[in-house]
Amino acid sequence: MSPFEVMRFALVGLGANKLRSALTTLGILIGVGSVILLVAVGNGSSKAIQANIDKLGTNMLTVSHSGGGFGRNRSANAAATTKDLTVADAQALVDPYAAPDVKSASPVASTTENAVYAGVSTSIPAFIGTYPSYFEATNNPVSSGTYFTNADVTSGRKVIVLGQTVVTNLFGDIDPIDKQITVNGTPFTVIGVLKAKGSTGFTDADNTAIAPLTTVQQAFTGYGSLSQVIVEANNAATINQAQAEVTTILDTRHKITNPANADFRILNQASLLTASTSTSKTFTVLLGAVAAISLLVGGIGITNIMLVTVTERTREIGIRKAIGAPRGAILGQFLVEATLLSLIGGALGVLGGYVGSHFTIVGVKPVIVPSSIALAFGVSVVIGLFFGGYPANRAASLRPIDALRYE
Amino acid sequence: MTAGQQDNRPVIEIAAAVKTYGEGETAVHALRGVDLVVERGDYVAIMGASGSGKSTLMNVIGCLDVLTSGLYRLDGIDVSGLAESQLSLVRNRRIGFIFQAFNLIARTTALANVELPLAYAGIKAGERRRRALAALDLVGLADRVDHEPNELSGGQQQRVAVARALVTAPALLLADEPTGNLDTKSTHEVLGIFDRLSLSGRTIVIITHEDDVASHAKRIVRLVDGEIITDVRQAAVSGPPPRHASAAATAGLS
Numbered sequence: 001m002s003p004f005e006v007m008r009f010a011l012v013g014l015g016a017n018k019l020r021s022a023l024t025t026l027g028i029l030i031g032v033g034s035v036i037l038l039v040a041v042g043n044g045s046s047k048a049i050q051a052n053i054d055k056l057g058t059n060m061l062t063v064s065h066s067g068g069g070f071g072r073n074r075s076a077n078a079a080a081t082t083k084d085l086t087v088a089d090a091q092a093l094v095d096p097y098a099a100p101d102v103k104s105a106s107p108v109a110s111t112t113e114n115a116v117y118a119g120v121s122t123s124i125p126a127f128i129g130t131y132p133s134y135f136e137a138t139n140n141p142v143s144s145g146t147y148f149t150n151a152d153v154t155s156g157r158k159v160i161v162l163g164q165t166v167v168t169n170l171f172g173d174i175d176p177i178d179k180q181i182t183v184n185g186t187p188f189t190v191i192g193v194l195k196a197k198g199s200t201g202f203t204d205a206d207n208t209a210i211a212p213l214t215t216v217q218q219a220f221t222g223y224g225s226l227s228q229v230i231v232e233a234n235n236a237a238t239i240n241q242a243q244a245e246v247t248t249i250l251d252t253r254h255k256i257t258n259p260a261n262a263d264f265r266i267l268n269q270a271s272l273l274t275a276s277t278s279t280s281k282t283f284t285v286l287l288g289a290v291a292a293i294s295l296l297v298g299g300i301g302i303t304n305i306m307l308v309t310v311t312e313r314t315r316e317i318g319i320r321k322a323i324g325a326p327r328g329a330i331l332g333q334f335l336v337e338a339t340l341l342s343l344i345g346g347a348l349g350v351l352g353g354y355v356g357s358h359f360t361i362v363g364v365k366p367v368i369v370p371s372s373i374a375l376a377f378g379v380s381v382v383i384g385l386f387f388g389g390y391p392a393n394r395a396a397s398l399r400p401i402d403a404l405r406y407e
Numbered sequence: 408m409t410a411g412q413q414d415n416r417p418v419i420e421i422a423a424a425v426k427t428y429g430e431g432e433t434a435v436h437a438l439r440g441v442d443l444v445v446e447r448g449d450y451v452a453i454m455g456a457s458g459s460g461k462s463t464l465m466n467v468i469g470c471l472d473v474l475t476s477g478l479y480r481l482d483g484i485d486v487s488g489l490a491e492s493q494l495s496l497v498r499n500r501r502i503g504f505i506f507q508a509f510n511l512i513a514r515t516t517a518l519a520n521v522e523l524p525l526a527y528a529g530i531k532a533g534e535r536r537r538r539a540l541a542a543l544d545l546v547g548l549a550d551r552v553d554h555e556p557n558e559l560s561g562g563q564q565q566r567v568a569v570a571r572a573l574v575t576a577p578a579l580l581l582a583d584e585p586t587g588n589l590d591t592k593s594t595h596e597v598l599g600i601f602d603r604l605s606l607s608g609r610t611i612v613i614i615t616h617e618d619d620v621a622s623h624a625k626r627i628v629r630l631v632d633g634e635i636i637t638d639v640r641q642a643a644v645s646g647p648p649p650r651h652a653s654a655a656a657t658a659g660l661s
Contacts, residue, residue, distance in 0.1 A: 005526050012514075016513075016514055319512060320512070320523070320527075321498075322498060322504050322510075323504060323523060323524045323527065323571065324496065324497075324498040324499020324500070324524055324527045324528065324575075325495065325499075326492055326496070327492060327495065329527060400498075401471040401472050
């Protein structure tokens with residue numbers, strides 16, 4: 001009894017019930033396809049989150065005030081117990097001896113203002129006053145025009161760099177460079193336009209305007225507490241050292257002995273990245289688990305249909321045994337039938353998953369994980385062998401005398 | 408053992424065969440000490456009413472069932488001690504089964520059905536086809552090789568089954584009510600084939616309850632309640648089967 005013969009018998013057996021075979025195959029197809037596709041969706045969304053965080057800048061620390069409100073909205077009561085985050089704090093962070101891993105520190109005063117140009121008005125939710133180093137630290141290059149300089153900050157010149165959304169809202173198709181806009185009564189000259197970043201979640205990162213710190217403080221926020229200090233580490237690898245150095249300097253300056261009572265907090269982009277990556281990993285595992293369950297259900301479908309087939313063909317099995325079919329030949333025939341079902345289903349599922357991953361699903365562009373294809377396909381074959389094993393074994397162990405008597 | 412001795416060896420040797428189903432008070436004694444020897448070339452009809460134990464005896468002879476006690480030698484081999492894998496080999500090589508319900512594999516051509524025992528015996532495709540065609544030719548179905556069972560009449564299906572039983576050249580042809588599902592004409596055809604096979608020296612055991620069928624055999628064994636009550640020889644083991652001889656005589660007269 002050659003393997004080729006066993007294969008031929010199995011194919012004839014499958015061909016005898018084409019619709020049933022096709023439906024069983026469909027179960028595995030859906031299982032394998034959904035494993036591949038859902039893992040790809042999870043992977044795609046994790047890639048998207050990572051790309052968004054990369055856009056924000058990965059070697060960036062955000063120091064913000066805590067223990068009270070932000071900036072000028074903070075209550076006077078809190079001022080008694082906590083110290084403001086000041087420009088002096090920011091300047092103290094740039095210290096080659098105490099903080100060798102800090103490249104720059106940009107104090108940020110932010111507010112929400114209305115801008116007007118030629119009768120058109122728009123609200124800018126993130127109107128930021130800062131130092132020129134902010135552009136590099138937050139990975140915010142200009143696409144046209146130029147940045148403002150330290151000299152602009154010192155002299156408090158009324159120049160402004162606009163985000164793409166603001167430009168579109170105010171100017172439409174007109175080139176905004178060197179145009180004059182009015183922000184809450186103060187005229188600003190547009191000197192640059194930021195490169196578009198796209199939206200991050202709910203906030204539009206392009207609906208922003210950046211002006212010299214002194215100008216913003218003088219015109220809008222006053223010289224009190226800063227909203228944030230953006231610290232740029234020398235590189236992504238030293239970001240944790242930089243965070244420790246910043247903490248030490250600020251603890252000293254704010255006379256904080258117990259870290260639990262700190263009046264500032266530091267947001268680390270790298271830790272944010274780690275957190276989001278682990279979140280999306282959980283997400284991927286969940287999706288994969290759901291898909292794996294459907295693969296399992298497909299496998300049970302194979303067992304079910306093979307049991308029906310064995311029962312239905314009991315008499316045939318009896319005949320085959322009576323004319324001398326060895327146990328192995330019967331076992332092989334039914335095992336190959338089950339494995340073929342799952343193998344075909346698996347192959348079509350891989351194809352389905354691959355094709356499906358070319359479409360954007362709920363806003364996520366799926367990115368196929370090659371190992372998921374190998375895994376899903378391999379598992380489908382194992383499922384065929386495992387779930388087909390019981391019915392095949394049952395067929396092979398039938399006593400010919402009972403099988404022949406079966407009606 | 409020499410070849411000559413092998414030829415003289417009986418095909419079936421059954422001694423003190425007992426088969427009991429169940430245990431204790433509910434036990435059914437299907438066979439109560441049967442002794443039966445069938446020589447090579449004999450044509451034996453085993454008769455009996457239902458419940459007489461003839462089906463049990465048939466299953467035992469066909470190696471589909473094992474005795475509770477007693478001895479069974481098929482073609483000189485004691486089969487009681489064989490494992491399942493060896494039994495399937497014995498069934499494949501030494502016994503050709505013919506069933507009342509034909510028992511061909513559905514949706515499979517006559518040729519493929521006849522080839523099946525050879526496939527399980529591991530014979531190559533070319534040789535298999537040649538032997539299957541020869542067997543089909545012997546039963547007069549050379550023009551029906553590509554027909555599936557549902558395209559054949561009952562008589563033709565049973566002839567395919569006979570060809571399948573013959574194709575491995577077994578020591579014993581074992582037929583269980585082979586004409587039970589056939590009309591008179593088909594019965595006549597199939598029994599004619601059995602007569603010819605017997606004439607060519609095949610050993611045949613046929614289970615039946617019809618006297619007309621049994622009259623073709625050289626020897627009639629009657630079973631009642633699991634015991635042999637009569638064992639009548641109608642023709643010599645080495646001679647032609649009785650009905651074939653009379654048919655030939657009739658043909659000669661006319």
